[in-house]
Amino acid sequence: MSSFWVFPGQGAQQAGMLHQLPDSSVVQGCLREAAEVLGEDVLALDSMSALQSTRSVQLCLLIAGVACARMLQQHGGRPDYVAGLSIGAYPAAVMAGALAFEDALGLVALRGELMQNAYPEGYGMTAIIGLDQASIEAAITRIHSQATPVFLANINAENQCVIAGSLPAMEQVGLLARIAGAATVKRLAVSVPSHCALLEKPAQALADAFASVRLEVPKVRYLSGSTARPILNVEKLRDDLAFNMCRVIDWRSTVQTAYERGVRLQIELPPGIVLTGLARKVFEQGTAVAFQGARLDSLVALSREEGTRHP
CATH class of the missing domain: 3.30.70.250 (Malonyl-CoA ACP transacylase, ACP-binding)
Known part of the structure; x- marks a missing residue:
């Protein structure tokens, strides 16, 4: 039995979400790294007006997810499985050790721009x-x-x-x-029609950009939100990340797969609590909890308890 860290998709964003991250050296380090890589003030991305941009939303979700996951990791938390809904797949891949945070930032910025430019309105x-x-x-x-x-x-x-x-x-x-x-x-x-054939061309453009990015075999078991199956090699991971914008997301089956593989603790990384509610419908036993609103020491204790009970 294992723990499962999950990362939400677009729609979970909240104004001020980066400003509301915990005051931690790990979090501050993520914000600095993101600002350096992107060459901009990332704290300007989470205003109400900025979040009208798909690019800003997706970058905020990536940064918040990685920052809080690293913070939890620093305090002894450790996932056995990771997964993300849509854009959430990118912080999941970073925390699986398969994609460098620096590369994820560039890819997600491009992903947001491609999606936004393809369907700016309507x-x-x-x-x-x-x-x-x-x-x-x-x-x-x-x-x-x-x-x-x-x-x-x-x-x-x-x-x-x-x-x-x-x-x-x-x-x-x-x-x-x-x-x-x-x-x-x-x-x-x-503001875009994600996870359908309308985004096939932007997905192919993102796949072209992925060709120059180094990926590693996931060191933590990574579940695809599209196929609900583990991804074990680099090429399948590259395909999953590049094309998930134009594929149906089967989150119900992804959570079911985790449960069937022995997961009894799901932690939802910021922002939001939607994935926690969905997991509770699948978890007949065990615990689903959101980082947002929870005490860090409680999350760490749950992680350690699960790890001790089921090594």
């Missing part, structure tokens, strides 16, 4: 809660066309999925979902 993502996947896919089939593109993007839980596409198409699918009994239909704070 597109996004919408969560549908309280309706099964088959019913959502049936609604998508009725609406999707070249003029009204809409796709299944994320499978988060048994009754929670996310769709991506043009705003009119998502509105029509949302209406059908409500008629079919959905409890909630909610636009997400994501």
Whole structure:
């Protein structure tokens, strides 16, 4: 039985999130490194206005995730598995020892720019809660066309999925979902249609940039948020990171895989608590907890307890 560190995706961002990170030498070191690599004041990335930019959002999620994970690591925490939802795959790969933080910063900056430039307006993502996947896919089939593109993007839980596409198409699918009994239909704070075929060209451009980046075999077991399977070699990791923007995310199966492999402690790195709530629906036994709002000593104690109980 093992521990699992997970990193959230776009939509989890919060204004001021970098300013609210713990006052720690490790955190400050991450912020300095990011500023040096990017050549800019990274603390300017988390303002309400800055977070209208996909690039800023994704960089904030990367920096916050790595900074807090390194802080937890410094105090004796150690993951047996890591995974990230969408952009969260990048801090997960860094903490798996497979991708240098410096390289991740450059790739994520480019990733955000590519996605933003491909669809600067008129597109996004919408969560549908309280309706099964088959019913959502049936609604998508009725609406999707070249003029009204809409796709299944994320499978988060048994009754929670996310769709991506043009705003009119998502509105029509949302209406059908409500008629079919959905409890909630909610636009997400994501301005691009992630995890669908609309992002195949930006993904290929990112893959081209990946060709010059050195990756290592993960030293911590890395689960793909797309396939929900462990990735054991460099080329598959390169493919997973470059193309996850245009592939459906199956987070439900990713968490299920971790549980089936003996994970009984999941720690969600900042920002947010959404992945913690999703994990509790899968973990019949064990603990799912978010770094945000928790005491550091409690997280470390949980990690050590799990490691001692299940070496």
